[in-house]
Amino acid sequence: MKVTQLDCLCLILLHLLHTSGSERFEVLGPTDSIVAVAGDDIILPCYLKPNISAEDMTVDWLNLDFLDERVFRYQNHRIIRDDQIPYYRGRTSLFEEELWRGNTSLKLTRVQGTDEGHYKCLIQSKSWYDDFTVQVLVKAVGSKPVVSIEGHREGGMGLLCETEGWHPEPELVWLDSKGVHLSAGPPEIDKDSKGFYTVKQHVIVQETDTNRFTCRVQQSQINEKMETEIHLPIVGSKPVVSIEGHRGGGMGLLCETEGWHPEPELVWLDSKGVNLSAGPPEIDKDSKGFYTVKQHVIVQETDTNRFTCRVQQSRINEKMEMEIHLPSELFDTTPWRISFIVLCCLGAITVIGLSLAIYCIRNKKGNGQII
Numbered sequence: 001m002k003v004t005q006l007d008c009l010c011l012i013l014l015h016l017l018h019t020s021g022s023e024r025f026e027v028l029g030p031t032d033s034i035v036a037v038a039g040d041d042i043i044l045p046c047y048l049k050p051n052i053s054a055e056d057m058t059v060d061w062l063n064l065d066f067l068d069e070r071v072f073r074y075q076n077h078r079i080i081r082d083d084q085i086p087y088y089r090g091r092t093s094l095f096e097e098e099l100w101r102g103n104t105s106l107k108l109t110r111v112q113g114t115d116e117g118h119y120k121c122l123i124q125s126k127s128w129y130d131d132f133t134v135q136v137l138v139k140a141v142g143s144k145p146v147v148s149i150e151g152h153r154e155g156g157m158g159l160l161c162e163t164e165g166w167h168p169e170p171e172l173v174w175l176d177s178k179g180v181h182l183s184a185g186p187p188e189i190d191k192d193s194k195g196f197y198t199v200k201q202h203v204i205v206q207e208t209d210t211n212r213f214t215c216r217v218q219q220s221q222i223n224e225k226m227e228t229e230i231h232l233p234i235v236g237s238k239p240v241v242s243i244e245g246h247r248g249g250g251m252g253l254l255c256e257t258e259g260w261h262p263e264p265e266l267v268w269l270d271s272k273g274v275n276l277s278a279g280p281p282e283i284d285k286d287s288k289g290f291y292t293v294k295q296h297v298i299v300q301e302t303d304t305n306r307f308t309c310r311v312q313q314s315r316i317n318e319k320m321e322m323e324i325h326l327p328s329e330l331f332d333t334t335p336w337r338i339s340f341i342v343l344c345c346l347g348a349i350t351v352i353g354l355s356l357a358i359y360c361i362r363n364k365k366g367n368g369q370i371i
Contacts, residue, residue, distance in 0.1 A: 025052060025102075027123050027130040038140035038167060038196070041109040046121035046132055048102030055099045058124040061092070061106045064133065065117035072106055074099075087114065087193075113138050113167035113195020139222045140196055142166035145215045147230045156204040157232060161215035164198040170219040172201040177212040205232070210288060211261070231289055233316035236260035239309045241324045250298040251330055255309035255322070258292035264313040266295040271306040301331035 026049040036042045044061070048054055059074040066085060072092040073080040081089065091109045098105075104123060108115060116138040122131040142165035150158035161172055169189060174182040184203035191197055205213055211232040218225040236259035244252035255266055263283060268276040278297040285291055299307050305326040312319040 023125050023128045025049060025123070025125075025128065025130060027104075027121055027132040029121060029132040029134050033135040033137050035137045035139055036108075036111040036115065038111055038113065038138055040111050041107065042111055042136070044106040044108065044119055044121070044134055044136065046104045046106065046123075046134075048104065048123060051102040053100045054102055054104050054123060056125070059094065059099075059104045060120075060122040060124075062120040062122060063117045064120055071119065074104075087112075111138060113140060113191075113197075114193075116167070116195065138167050138195070140165060140167035141219075141222070141224050142170065142196070142217070144226045145172070145217045145228045147213075147215050147228050149230075149232070150202070153204045156206045159203050159205060159213065159215075159230065160200060161203070161217075161228070162198070162200045163217045163226075164196070166197045166199070166217075166219060167195055168219060168221055169197045170199055170217050170224075172199055173216045173218065174201070174203045175214040175216060176205075177208065177210040177214075182213070207232075212289075231261055233313065233318075234259060234261040234290060235313075235316070235318050236264065236290070236311070238320045239266070239311045239322040241307075241309050241322050243324075243326070243330075244296070247298045250300045251326060253297050253299060253307065253309075253324065254294060255297070255311075256292070256294045257311045257320075258290070260291045260293070260311075260313060261289055262313060262315055263291045264293055264311050264318075266293050267310045267312065268295070268297045268299075269308040269310060270299075270302065271304040271308075276307070299326075301326075301328065305331075 027046060028049050029044070029046045034042060034044065055077065059072075060070065061072040062069040063071050063085065069085070070083050071085060071088050072094070073084070074094055093107050095103055095105060095107070104121060106119070106121070116136055118133055118135050120131050120133045123129060143163050145161050145163045148160050148162075150160050152158070161174065163170065163172065172184075172187055174184045176182055182203055182205065184201050188200040189197060199217070201215075211234060212229055213232070214227050214229045216225060216227045237257050239255050239257045242254045244254050246252070255268065257264065257266065263285075266278075266281055268278045270276055276297055276299065278295050282294040283291060293311070295309075297307075305328060306323055307326070308321050308323045310319060310321045
């Protein structure tokens with residue numbers, strides 16, 4: 001049988017069609033976005049259909065949100081790192097033992113905020129290629145907001161709220177004790193090299209009946225919310241000192257102050273400023289969070305008999321004092337002195353009684369003469 005040139009051409013075309021058809025494949029993966037928690041390891045699924053070997057193919061993973069987009073490349077049976085995005089180095093790998101059955105999934109470790117984006121899995125053989133794109137969303141719950149006092153600002157008190165380590169970018173909100181939003185300054189937003197957000201916001205508040213204010217950080221996309229409340233300092237009353245009488249061989253004194261926040265400290269001092277040993281403080285906190293503090297002390301007679309009660313609150317740098325001067329006579333409790341005082345009292349009563357009696361007698365006589 002004679003083979004013509006036309007027969008040869010047909011055989012070649014049939015061979016090419018058979019070869020190209022046998023190498024055709026689809027690249028498949030998940031239809032839903034992959035939500036990753038910062039710090040975790042994730043797998044970006046990708047596989048060939050039919051499940052043919054990818055060992056002799058080129059496997060590229062690309063981040064489409066970057067100009068220099070290569071995340072990972074496998075080619076000629078080895079990993080190529082020459083043009084890999086730097087911060088993916090050491091964090092990406094394939095399941096090389098699974099390539100023979102078409103598994104080209106990418107493992108990404110220690111997820112960070114900058115990993116969010118659209119990833120393309122591109123597979124190329126000598127005669128065919130296909131790709132698939134999957135979206136990765138990164139969720140990072142940051143720190144509880146920290147509130148600090150900045151001091152007096154424009155007729156009010158300046159407060160600062162700060163939170164860090166979030167992704168996506170969170171929102172800060174200031175609230176009063178009734179949950180009403182406060183007008184605050186613009187947020188100060190910073191994004192670090194790993195894609196995590198730090199947000200700060202200043203506010204100036206006026207004094208209220210409670211002086212309680214709240215900073216809330218919220219991220220609606222990941223349904224997260226945290227709050228920190230601050231109770232602003234309140235300077236209470238000047239201490240009041242009262243005499244309680246003889247106690248334990250000395251004179252008992254009581255110091256009392258009220259209306260403070262945070263809780264203050266009471267200190268008893270002698271005339272030289274030396275701390276006196278006093279009883280334990282009696283502390284009461286009312287329904288609004290304000291403190292009343294009392295403290296007893298027993299003092300002995302000194303050359304001056306001057307004693308001071310000091311109330312202080314170091315956090316708000318406040319201090320007030322009240323001094324009392326005790327007469328020496330209060331300390332004298334000897335028997336003869338007590339007897340003398342008693343006799344003096346009796347003598348005074350006797351004199352007053354005699355005077356009244358004389359007055360009454362004279363009054364009667366005067367009345368009798370008139371009759």
